[in-house]
Amino acid sequence: MKFAVMLAAPLALVLAAPAAQAAAAKPWGPYAKSGVTASGKLTASGEDHEVLPTADTVTIKGKVTDRSRSRNCGWLLLRITYRKGSNLPFLDRWVTTCSYGKPLSFTRTYHDVYQVEFKVCSAPKSSKPSTTCYYSGSWKVGYLSPH
Template identity: 50%
Template structure:
């Protein structure tokens, strides 16, 4: 009876090792750079501004908290008004800090030239999520609180 239990235990341990090891190994792997993914076009209220572009992520690590080691966002923002207003595309980037927290920062790109799109590119590290919003408002050094806090953010990237 004890020999049968020993063989049953050994068989169970072997099966667990065979099936669990690849799953653990694949969970800890880091993916290579992915192909560029298009985002947008997103319009502001009244279609007074528009933004679109692409996103490339590399080094997605799913071992602990899923983040991309590097995310590169490129795109263009269009001002579709002939008056003194400007088109804004605002990004909210949530990233992981060394202690595991998930704060966010914002980047805003402004274009005040009707008919001429403005190109932009930026890269961030340890990215968990990227969201965007497009606004059209008066020329200023940064987007207004109404632009940043009003309306809905569109998810461009979410690490899974």
Template identity: 50%
Template sequence: MPITRPLAVLATVAALVSIAPAAAQAATTPSDTVSASETARVWGPYYAPGKRAMTVGSLVAVGEDHGDLPTADTVKITGKLYDWTRDRSTCGWAVFRITYKANGNNLPHKHRSIRDCSYRTAKPYSFTHPDVYQVELKVCAEGRAAKPSLNCLYAGTWKTLYLSK
């Protein structure tokens, strides 16, 4: 009788050890894996001055082409923006500067802005852009407006999230 309990425990442990690799493999979906032609990066947290706003997220670059001008076929950016200002008239901003390949070898850029005016509630965001050369980020906290101010766009430094090499 005293030997049966340790044997039962050993049998249970052996069963769990044999099941664990199969369970781990089943838990990994194709979206969790990154192929050789994809670059995945987790970034952040990045803060506005005074830590009045914060954003964190990930970036996946698919199909990097290293021809004359290296670019990614598509870049997908996902994240969450937090507004930590208590004033209802102030919002948190995540501003992305996306430099992309245009006709020929031109490299124009455009801004993609996300605004969150809900104190301590995360605002999720996700977007894609084709033919990307570089992605940069700036986080600001300023008055409620339709777009970020020139001060937010041009004062301070941009954080590089992705640069095709």
């Protein structure tokens, strides 16, 4: 009986380890500009900062709402910096809504992520954000791999 208890304690710790490593969702935002608001949660999992300073997977969930009362649309810009070899290139992605007052929900997942940045703006409907959207205002860091 004593032997069974001695084996059970270490086994319980091993079995509990994956649950302890589960990443908690952290809020980002709310970010607002010109009647556009965006907020949500970001989950980074599989962080191994001793080998590669990145998260294996980052999931971004959120809502974008356009209350600009103009012909413009609400834009949320995402800048995803990832690791590729010894370089840190980035992807620019976006979520846009032109439905006044109706929040647009989204979920995006990225891999080998070093940093996530956000920016909101109001701009005309288009296939991609305007240069004014990209270059005016500042990017807000939502996730940075601790290294």
